[in-house]
Amino acid sequence: GKDHAAKAALFGIQQGSLDKEIRAASAEALIEIGFDGYAIGGLAVGEGQEAMFDVLDYAPGQLPADKPRYLMGVGKPDDLVGAVERGVDMFDCVLPSRSGRNGQAFTTRGALNIRNAKFAEDLAPLDEDCSCSVCTNHSRAYLHHLIRAKEILGAMLMTEHNIAYYQTLMAGMRGAIVEGSFADFAKNFRTAYLNP
Ligand SMILES: [Zn+2]
Incomplete structure (x- = not known):
């Protein structure tokens, strides 16, 4: 009604x-x-x-x-x-927050699990293409440490990045629809996300 x-x-x-x-x-x-x-x-x-x-x-x-x-x-x-x-x-x-709490980050180059040992000394941001405050201020190594140590800050930062990633993805799709370039957007997304 x-x-x-x-x-x-x-x-x-x-x-x-x-x-x-x-x-x-x-x-x-x-x-x-x-x-x-x-x-x-x-x-x-x-x-x-x-x-x-x-x-x-x-x-x-x-x-x-x-x-x-x-x-x-x-x-x-x-x-x-x-x-x-x-x-x-x-x-x-729930995925951005629940996955974040469990150590999974969504990035332009696919999902990654920050608990993995290979991130222990990785000084790169979670996602090089993300401008969120987590990617701007913290390294994968620090997030790896926080999640492994079960620090609540780890869950908070991982969630913050994932929500920023989803917001950026949706904004990108809205922009591409307005520009009439959604097919290209979807193709570029899949190339980077599914075959990093
Ligand atoms: Zn980020």
Whole structure:
């Protein structure tokens, strides 16, 4: 409805697992009610990226293009790029913070685990292409030490970088869409991220 739009946005959640017809029926019923935005539910529950992308090849198209389409609980950086490519506008996910706490950093050249012994004396930043305060001020070696020593500051700094990385990735995708260069953006992202 429209009455609550000033204070909050109410989203309807499309269900239907991996079934195109059930998702179509679900979308139709939601559209009849009318929402501020539409979520794509029932994915990112263990089906794998290929099966998820198969659904995303049609699910966003079953929902109104003039309302935000939100993919729930996704995901890894390459999941986000592939989902935006297929028409998704919004995400939520614990991954940047949960992975950060566990020592995993997302970088332009793929994910890395800072606990790995090879980072013990590595004075480079987590991500050379990242301008966040963690990458500006701290080395991989320091973060390796903090995480290994179970210092809470390690979890905080790793999380801060990961959130900055995700924000930069999403801003990059928005900019590329505005410029009409999303295909190039996605290609360059995959070249660097998946084949570092
Ligand atoms: Zn950073």
